[in-house]
Amino acid sequence: MTISEDKYEAVIGLEVHAQLSTITKIFCGCSARFGAEPNSQTCPVCLGMPGVLPVLNEKAVEFAIKMGLATNCTISEHNVFARKNYFYPDLPKGYQISQFEHPICKNGRVEVETDGEKHTIRINRIHLEEDAGKSVHDEDFVDAGSSLVDLNRCGTPLIEIVTEPDLRTPQQAHAYLSLIRQLVRYLRICDGNMEQGSLRCDANVSVRRKGETELGTKTELKNMNSLRNVENALTYEIQRQVSLLESGRTVEQATLLWDPSSGTAQIMRVKEEAHDYRYFPDPDLVRLEIAEDYVRQLKKMLPELPAVRRQRFMDQYGLPEYDAEILTSSRELADYYEQTVKIINDAKLVSNWVLGDVLRVLNDKKIEIKEFPISEIRFAELLKLIREGKISSSAAKKVFDVLLTSDKSADVIVKEMGLIQVSDDSAIESMVKEVLAEYPDEVNAYKNGKTGLIGFFVGQVMRKSAGKANPKIVNSILLRLLSP
Ligand code: ADP
Ligand code: ZN
Ligand code: MG
Numbered sequence: 228m229t230i231s232e233d234k235y236e237a238v239i240g241l242e243v244h245a246q247l248s249t250i251t252k253i254f255c256g257c258s259a260r261f262g263a264e265p266n267s268q269t270c271p272v273c274l275g276m277p278g279v280l281p282v283l284n285e286k287a288v289e290f291a292i293k294m295g296l297a298t299n300c301t302i303s304e305h306n307v308f309a310r311k312n313y314f315y316p317d318l319p320k321g322y323q324i325s326q327f328e329h330p331i332c333k334n335g336r337v338e339v340e341t342d343g344e345k346h347t348i349r350i351n352r353i354h355l356e357e358d359a360g361k362s363v364h365d366e367d368f369v370d371a372g373s374s375l376v377d378l379n380r381c382g383t384p385l386i387e388i389v390t391e392p393d394l395r396t397p398q399q400a401h402a403y404l405s406l407i408r409q410l411v412r413y414l415r416i417c418d419g420n421m422e423q424g425s426l427r428c429d430a431n432v433s434v435r436r437k438g439e440t441e442l443g444t445k446t447e448l449k450n451m452n453s454l455r456n457v458e459n460a461l462t463y464e465i466q467r468q469v470s471l472l473e474s475g476r477t478v479e480q481a482t483l484l485w486d487p488s489s490g491t492a493q494i495m496r497v498k499e500e501a502h503d504y505r506y507f508p509d510p511d512l513v514r515l516e517i518a519e520d521y522v523r524q525l526k527k528m529l530p531e532l533p534a535v536r537r538q539r540f541m542d543q544y545g546l547p548e549y550d551a552e553i554l555t556s557s558r559e560l561a562d563y564y565e566q567t568v569k570i571i572n573d574a575k576l577v578s579n580w581v582l583g584d585v586l587r588v589l590n591d592k593k594i595e596i597k598e599f600p601i602s603e604i605r606f607a608e609l610l611k612l613i614r615e616g617k618i619s620s621s622a623a624k625k626v627f628d629v630l631l632t633s634d635k636s637a638d639v640i641v642k643e644m645g646l647i648q649v650s651d652d653s654a655i656e657s658m659v660k661e662v663l664a665e666y667p668d669e670v671n672a673y674k675n676g677k678t679g680l681i682g683f684f685v686g687q688v689m690r691k692s693a694g695k696a697n698p699k700i701v702n703s704i705l706l707r708l709l710s711p
Pocket of ligand 1: 239242392393432444
């Protein structure tokens with residue numbers, strides 16, 4: 228951090244759009260599935276033909292409320308849908324149905340941690356709205372100078388989650404966004420995929436001198452389709468604003484587009500004429516009244532959320548925070564872990580293997596735990612062989628690799644590969660005696676105080692057993708036979 232940056236602090240507020248994973252759209256029966264043939268999932272309602280009536284999808288309401296509950300919001304009893312009027316080619320109605328004065332969730336808060344410090348981020352509101360279509364300018368599909376419109380996305384349900392300007396660093400923004408993604412995935416209300424645009428983030432940022440309480444002029448960053456991009460764009464923009472102030476100039480209110488390839492942001496438009504969306508209540512939709520009892524039902528349906536589950540993993544399984552954090556990073560990974568522990572009841576052994584070899588395979592193959600080829604039962608069978616001393620941990624790694632591509636059980640693989648560990652005391656003792664007879668000089672040196680030679684003897688016995696002797700037993704027999 229430079230000295231000039233040290234004099235300033237950044238103020239950041241995030242607006243996150245999450246596409247709800249309902250089967251159908253928010254006001255019609257069209258499929259909301261991603262990736263279909265362009266314009267194949269439309270109807271008169273989502274195309275905004277005259278005389279049609281939108282009907283609200285209850286699932287979208289349920290999903291929005293769940294997110295509100297997970298972020299400690301108040302759920303509004305009275306809800307009104309409003310028309311937000313603007314013209315754009317991918318918005319055939321000429322307005323977007325959204326919520327203005329009466330969002331479904333208000334006044335929430337979440338906690339994020341960066342560098343071991345906790346920060347409370349207030350949520351101003353979460354509102355429900357419909358998405359617009361997509362304009363395609365891609366030169367692979369479109370002749371120069373023209374664009375195409377795909378209206379499949381028109382009417383897809385979104386929630387927009389708006390924070391108060393409570394974030395202070397790009398790292399906090401990264402942590403917040405990562406938490407929001409984790410929450411929507413735990414709740415199974417959105418796939419959280421930023422590359423495909425199911426989760427999109429606009430970042431508002433201003434800077435001010437430290438100690439100042441007034442907010443500075445903000446700019447808005449768009450087009451960041453990964454957590455890293457959001458963090459990088461904010462770092463870039465904060466530096467740009469600080470440089471402007473340091474050179475005696477002022478920050479102009481603007482919208483900027485982040486360009487990840489150059490690592491810079493281009494100003495898209497300056498100080499928009501104050502938005503005039505002419506919001507008014509949509510006369511086609513009735514007021515939405517949300518009963519307290521309905522909210523209570525949904526609250527009961529919520530899964531155990533990440534922070535609670537992480538703490539429980541520490542309390543119940545005696546795991547270090549580091550393990551608990553990674554194991555609960557996704558609901559599915561946490562489930563996989565708990566299922567396995569339920570079978571073999573050795574929390575730390577399972578954790579070590581999940582954090583080590585399982586995650587390595589997921590990363591290498593770029594797959595999710597639900598696509599991981601070793602079921603909890605087969606995984607537990609392998610870990611049981613280790614715990615019972617039947618195979619060494621290096622043998623276990625070999626078996627693990629085979630399990631990835633074979634349907635055979637760990638037991639069968641161990642037998643076929645001849646990996647059973649020798650734990651028979653008398654067999655090991657006779658190998659130990661052979662080794663000691665072969666190295667009389669080393670035995671003498673050991674007895675004269677060169678006890679570091681123990682490792683040498685263990686190594687020799689292991690070699691004699693072709694790696695199959697149980698090293699713990701080898702060690703204890705050696706100590707006994709070498710003791711004066
Ligand atoms: P707009 O009218 O431009 O949409 P809002 O008041 O609705 O602005 O705020 C949009 C987002 O910008 C919110 O997340 C809010 O916390 C954040 N925000 C508002 N003012 C500032 C500021 N001066 N600096 C940084 N963020 C801000
Ligand atoms: Zn439709
Ligand atoms: Mg706003």
